[in-house]
Amino acid sequence: MGKEIIRIEIDDIQIDTEQGTTILEAAFKAGIEIPSLCYLKEINEIGACRVCVVEIEGVKALQASCVYPITHSIRVFTNTERVRKARKRVVELLLSEHNRECTTCIRNLNCELQNVADNLGIRDIRVTGERKSYDLQTENPFIARDYNKCISCRRCQAICSTIQEVNIYAPLNRGMDTLIAPAFMRDLGDTNCITCGQCVIACPTASIAAKEDIQDVWAALEDEDKYVVVQTAPSIQVTLGEMFGMETGTIVTGKLAAALRHMGFKKVFPTDLSADLTIMEEAHELIERLKGNGKLPLLSSCCPAWVKFAEHFYPQLLEHLSSCKSPHEMFGALIKTYYAKKEGIDPKKIVSVAVMPCTAKKYEASRPEMGCEGYRDIDYVVTTRELGRMIRQAGIHFRNLQDELYDMPFGVSSGAGAIFGATGGVIEAAVRSAYAILNQRNSEMGLIDFEELRGQRGVKEAKVNLGDKTIKVAIAHGTGNARIILDRILQGDHYDYVEIMGCPGGCVGGGGQPILGRRDYKRISLDYRHNRADSLYKIDMHSQLRQSHNNPDVKRLYAEFLGKPLGEKSKKLLHTTYTPRGSYF
Amino acid sequence: MQVKQQKSIKEIDEVIKKYHETGGLIRILQKTQEIYGYLSEETQIYIAKKLNMPMSEVNGVVTFYSLFSTKPKGKYTIGVCLGTACYVKGANEIMKKLKQTLEIDEGETSADKMFTLIATRCIGACGLAPVITIGDDVHGRLNVEDVPKILEKYQNSPEKNYNTPNNHIK
Numbered sequence: 217m218g219k220e221i222i223r224i225e226i227d228d229i230q231i232d233t234e235q236g237t238t239i240l241e242a243a244f245k246a247g248i249e250i251p252s253l254c255y256l257k258e259i260n261e262i263g264a265c266r267v268c269v270v271e272i273e274g275v276k277a278l279q280a281s282c283v284y285p286i287t288h289s290i291r292v293f294t295n296t297e298r299v300r301k302a303r304k305r306v307v308e309l310l311l312s313e314h315n316r317e318c319t320t321c322i323r324n325l326n327c328e329l330q331n332v333a334d335n336l337g338i339r340d341i342r343v344t345g346e347r348k349s350y351d352l353q354t355e356n357p358f359i360a361r362d363y364n365k366c367i368s369c370r371r372c373q374a375i376c377s378t379i380q381e382v383n384i385y386a387p388l389n390r391g392m393d394t395l396i397a398p399a400f401m402r403d404l405g406d407t408n409c410i411t412c413g414q415c416v417i418a419c420p421t422a423s424i425a426a427k428e429d430i431q432d433v434w435a436a437l438e439d440e441d442k443y444v445v446v447q448t449a450p451s452i453q454v455t456l457g458e459m460f461g462m463e464t465g466t467i468v469t470g471k472l473a474a475a476l477r478h479m480g481f482k483k484v485f486p487t488d489l490s491a492d493l494t495i496m497e498e499a500h501e502l503i504e505r506l507k508g509n510g511k512l513p514l515l516s517s518c519c520p521a522w523v524k525f526a527e528h529f530y531p532q533l534l535e536h537l538s539s540c541k542s543p544h545e546m547f548g549a550l551i552k553t554y555y556a557k558k559e560g561i562d563p564k565k566i567v568s569v570a571v572m573p574c575t576a577k578k579y580e581a582s583r584p585e586m587g588c589e590g591y592r593d594i595d596y597v598v599t600t601r602e603l604g605r606m607i608r609q610a611g612i613h614f615r616n617l618q619d620e621l622y623d624m625p626f627g628v629s630s631g632a633g634a635i636f637g638a639t640g641g642v643i644e645a646a647v648r649s650a651y652a653i654l655n656q657r658n659s660e661m662g663l664i665d666f667e668e669l670r671g672q673r674g675v676k677e678a679k680v681n682l683g684d685k686t687i688k689v690a691i692a693h694g695t696g697n698a699r700i701i702l703d704r705i706l707q708g709d710h711y712d713y714v715e716i717m718g719c720p721g722g723c724v725g726g727g728g729q730p731i732l733g734r735r736d737y738k739r740i741s742l743d744y745r746h747n748r749a750d751s752l753y754k755i756d757m758h759s760q761l762r763q764s765h766n767n768p769d770v771k772r773l774y775a776e777f778l779g780k781p782l783g784e785k786s787k788k789l790l791h792t793t794y795t796p797r798g799s800y801f
Numbered sequence: 802m803q804v805k806q807q808k809s810i811k812e813i814d815e816v817i818k819k820y821h822e823t824g825g826l827i828r829i830l831q832k833t834q835e836i837y838g839y840l841s842e843e844t845q846i847y848i849a850k851k852l853n854m855p856m857s858e859v860n861g862v863v864t865f866y867s868l869f870s871t872k873p874k875g876k877y878t879i880g881v882c883l884g885t886a887c888y889v890k891g892a893n894e895i896m897k898k899l900k901q902t903l904e905i906d907e908g909e910t911s912a913d914k915m916f917t918l919i920a921t922r923c924i925g926a927c928g929l930a931p932v933i934t935i936g937d938d939v940h941g942r943l944n945v946e947d948v949p950k951i952l953e954k955y956q957n958s959p960e961k962n963y964n965t966p967n968n969h970i971k
Contacts, residue, residue, distance in 0.1 A: 383855030388864045399860035400842055407856075800850050 226292045239281035239292055240268055250294050251303065251332050253310075253369050253420050255282040259742075260374035260418075265367070266306045267332060270294045278302050304336050311338065312345030314421075315364035321422050326733045328420035329367060346392065356405025358578040359416060359426055363395055366423040370396055372415035379720055381696035382525070384409050407801050408528040410695065412521035412718040413575030413727015426575045426728060429596045430606055436567040436596070437480040443561050446481040446569045447547050448472055450488045451637030451723040452600050454751035455573065458730040459604025460614045465747035467755060470619020475607050476571075477620060486622045487570070488629030490547035491636040491645070492764035493773065494518055497540050497790055498642075499650040499765075500781040502713055506685065511536045513690075513711035516642050518542045520580035521718030521727075523794065525695045530702050531796030539791040541593075543636065544570045544577060545586050547626075548593030549789040554777045558625070563589075569596045571603045573637070573726030576718060585792050599728030628769045631756030638749035639693035639722035640669040640676060643715040647680050647689070649765040655683045670753065672721060672746050675700050677711075687712035694720040721745030724752065809836050810847075817851050826852065826862055830869060839870040875910045875917040877955055880934040884923025891945075892931040896920065898948045899933075915956060 220235040226243050233242040238261070240250050254265040263280035270281045273291035278299065281292075293299065311333060318324050350363035373385035373396050384398050384407055398407045415424045436444050457466035476484045502514050517523055517538040526533060541549070548568045556563040570577065574597075580586060581594040598606070607614050621627060632648055635641030644666045668678045669689070674697035677690045688711050692698040698716045705711060719725045725745040732744060761767060778785045816832040829848060834840055840863055849859040863869045881887075881896045896907075899918055903911045910917045916935075926932045929941025933951075940951055 377855075383857055386855070386857035386861035388857075388861055390865045397857075399845075399856040800846055800856055 222286055222289055224286055224290050224292065227294055233286055235287060236285050239270060239272075239279070239284045239286060242286060243270075243281065243292070243294060248294055250281050251335055252282055253328060253332060253367060254371060256371050256374060256418060257743075259378055260369070260371045262370065262374075265310075265369055267303055269299060269302050269306075271296050271299055300336070304338060307333055307336055307338060308341050308343065309345065310367050311341050312343045313347060314367065315347075315362070321365075322425045322428070323422035323731075323733070326731060327422065328733050331733070350395075353403045354427065355403040356579070357427060357582040358411045358575045359404050359409075359413065359424060361397075361404065362423050362425070363397070364423075365421045366396060367421060368394055368396055369420060371418040371420065372396055372424055375414045375418040379694050379696050380410070380412060380414055380718075381699055382408070382410055382412075382529075385415070402801070408797065408799060410521045410525040410528065410718060411576040411579040411727075412695070414719060416575060416727050417729070417731055420733065426599055426601070427578065428602055428605075429578070429598050430602050430609075433569055433596050433598060433606070434609075436569070441565060442567045443482050443565045444480070444567045444569060445483045445485065445551055445555075446476050446571060447485045447487045447490070447544060447551075448476070448571045449544065449573055449637065449723060450486070450491060450634045450641075450752065451573045451726065451729070451748065452571050452603070453634075453755070454637070454748045455600050455724065455729050456604060457614075458732065459601065459607075462615065463747075464732075464744045465751040467751050468614075469755070470621070471614060471617040473622050474617040474620040475603075475610075475612050475614060478612055478617075479606065479610050481569070483623045485547065485551075485626040486629045486633070487544050487547055487572075488633030488636070489626045489767070489769055490543040490550070491518075491633035492630050492767045492770045493546055493550075493790070494540055494543045494636075495632060495642075495645050495649050495764035496770060496774075496781045497546075497786060498538050499646045499653055501538050501540070502646060502650055503654060504782070506687070506712065513705060513714045514538055516713075516715040518636065518642060519576070519716065519718045519723075520574070521576035522695065522698065522716045524576065524579070524797070525698065525718060527794055527797040529699075529799050530706075531798075533702060533705065534794045534796060536705075537794055539793070541586065541790055541792045542577070542580060544572060544597075545580065545593045545792075546790045548581075548586075549588050550773070550777075552591045552593070553589065553789060554773065555625075558776075563591055567595045568593070569598065570594050571600065572597050573600050573723045573728045574719075575599065575727040577728070588789055600726075600730055601728060604730065625772070626769055628761070628767055630764050630767050631759030631762040632764045633767075634755045634759065635752050637723040638670070638752045639672070639717050640666070640691045640715065641722065641752065642717075643689050643691055643713060644669050645764055646713070647682070648763045651682050652763065652765055654685070670749075672742075672749075674720075689713045689715070691715045693717040693722050693725075721749060724748035812836050813844075813847070814851070817848065821852060826854070826859065827866070830859075830863060834869060839873050841871070845871075870917075873910065873914075875915050877915060877936045878917045878919060878934075880919050880921040880924070882922075882924050882926070882930070882932045882934075883920045884927065884930075886923070886927035887931040890930040894945050895931055895933060895943055895948065898945045899952075902949055902952060913956075916952070 221232050222235055223232050229246055231242055231246045243250050250268045252268040261282055263283035266280055268281045269278040271293040272279055353361040376382050376384050385396050388395050388397050416426050436442050453469040453472050454465055454467055456472055457468040473484050505512050505514050515536045517540050520542055551568050552563040552566055556566055578597045581597045586593045632645035675692050679686050680689055690701050690711050692701045695718055720742050813833050816829055820828040845859050845863055849856045883892050903916055905911050905918055907918055907920055931943050932941045
């Protein structure tokens with residue numbers, strides 16, 4: 217049954233809206249943008265910042281439109297002198313105690329506070345607030361915290377608690393001293409933070425920002441003694457364009473390769489290739505476990521935020537986790553062994569850079585077990601945002617670049633590798649190959665699109681036919697959704713194979729992806745993620761090669777070097793172990 | 802010390818058992834503070850674990866209420882009322898004298914761990930202004946000269962531990 221439709225008037229425009237809709241949402245649909253700072257649709261609707269105030273006929277006080285549900289016919293005014301004055305005063309007060317070093321700020325030109333201040337035309341801050349001076353917290357490899365730029369909007373807290381259910385943040389202290397912070401104001405590296413970086417994306421300012429490795433990468437590129445190799449995660453090709461004002465989901469694979477080559481990387485490889493490799497290993501792992509060797513369900517392990525989540529909150533399920541390293545770490549291990557030998561390069565000279573949609577991969581690369589033969593698998597992880605900044609620093613006109621291809625011998629990747637970047641992609645890719653491996657023939661399976669495994673529903677379940685066997689699979693993205701499936705497993709529900717991605721939407725929604733905070737295309741919820749994911753499925757659909765096991769580069773890799781999936785070399789280079797970490801610190 | 806620690810953990814467990822059902826985090830924190838005198842990080846982590854609550858939430862509640870202390874307190878907490886009535890009657894001078902005598906600042910604890918000095922808002926005893934509270938006791942109509950005498954009384958008293966902050970209003 218539909219909800220009652222109510223006719224209201226906003227700025228003299230008649231609007232029909234469902235009962236219970238907030239004024240802010242109704243206005244947005246009618247093309248009126250009410251400014252806001254603390255509002256995140258369906259995630260943080262708390263009316264804290266008071267920037268979204270409006271006038272309602274017959275109501276004395278101004279009302280926060282983000283928390284004012286429409287219950288009857290009302291007349292709303294969003295652009296009166298009184299409203300403008302109030303909003304201005306609110307933002308002035310925020311600015312009066314804000315660290316306003318905009319020009320050197322990591323969110324310069326992409327900051328919601330800056331936008332709102334400019335939209336309101338604030339040219340003079342009439343009050344002087346007390347400036348707090350907190351030390352920067354940078355004692356971890358992934359996220360830096362600057363409390364001097366916090367506006368206490370609580371968006372970080374909301375996304376960490378309601379979407380991720382990790383609950384790192386809470387308001388500490390009270391009144392003017394309030395800070396949205398981890399318990400005891402600890403550095404995130406000293407908490408049970410899963411490093412997903414959703415708080416980085418949620419933050420309207422630069423109070424929470426991913427750490428940058430840009431300078432180190434430039435230094436390596438400059439060093440003639442180094443051989444700098446780069447790989448790009450599947451999702452980068454559908455999100456990097458946003459850094460240059462392109463539509464959400466624009467496919468820029470060729471420009472991405474071209475830009476990296478211009479910047480001086482010796483070789484440019486797609487992580488999609490090692491996603492294919494991951495599928496070979498993981499599909500065989502699944503088959504082994506289905507035969508009774510190892511625990512079911514098999515839980516995917518290519519998301520380091522999810523892995524850390526499991527280590528903290530579900531240590532009893534660690535045996536279920538696939539032992540596969542994440543694709544970029546697998547690639548890193550191969551570059552300094554197989555590739556170095558093949559090309560006759562001293563592995564000591566190789567600097568391996570990974571462009572990832574992810575803050576957790578910065579953390580993962582720092583894990584002590586992610587290395588082999590005395591080398592780190594990956595030396596530097598840069599996010600999509602960092603790569604965008606580097607391209608700007610290099611003065612490259614990204615939009616005008618001619619498309620180029622990835623380098624051999626790892627330049628070929630399948631559509632199955634590409635869809636790793638979207639929720640459900642890993643299972644879909646694995647199922648395509650598992651079917652073929654089990655039935656020892658190439659099947660139609662790879663050509664079938666598993667619609668039920670796709671899309672943005674938080675928890676997806678399906679039965680998949682693998683020939684003789686039918687297996688039950690489940691998919692969750694966002695660790696809050698993961699808890700639902702994990703708790704079902706603990707209760708005894710049977711699954712064979714479960715894919716979990718730490719971020720909502722999978723890697724396309726990763727904590728290292730472009731932040732859409734710019735005025736021209738600000739997004740205030742999670743609903744841009746499907747555009748990015750759709751583009752990955754488009755790449756897959758138009759791909760000649762749609763099954764990981766048919767990738768000729770992967771076949772050659774096994775023939776020349778690795779032997780067979782789950783073989784001795786694979787185990788040594790491509791697999792890892794996990795550590796229970798305790799759910800409190 | 803070890804034995805005492807174990808004993809008090811047992812006490813905390815009992816407190817948690819008693820108030821857990823009703824979701825009484827504040828109650829549990831209050832009672833725990835009565836046992837330990839303050840709420841250390843370890844204590845907060847212990848309680849969060851026992852209640853299966855996020856660490857940040859527990860720490861948020863502890864830091865929100867001025868009733869809770871995260872640092873060890875002296876045997877007695879001295880609250881100097883700085884409400885309007887006390888203020889005009891010279892509470893500031895009393896505060897100054899206390900700081901001088903105890904050689905500490907507001908919010909600090911004396912070296913002998915006897916006194917913690919805090920400023921309070923109006924405690925509703927304006928007729929007795931200027932007023933200070935020491936533990937459960939109220940001392941009113943004070944002169945600066947009274948301060949050392951009063952402190953001496955407590956320093957020499959073998960009385961029970963009064964360290965339950967803000968419980969002077971019964």
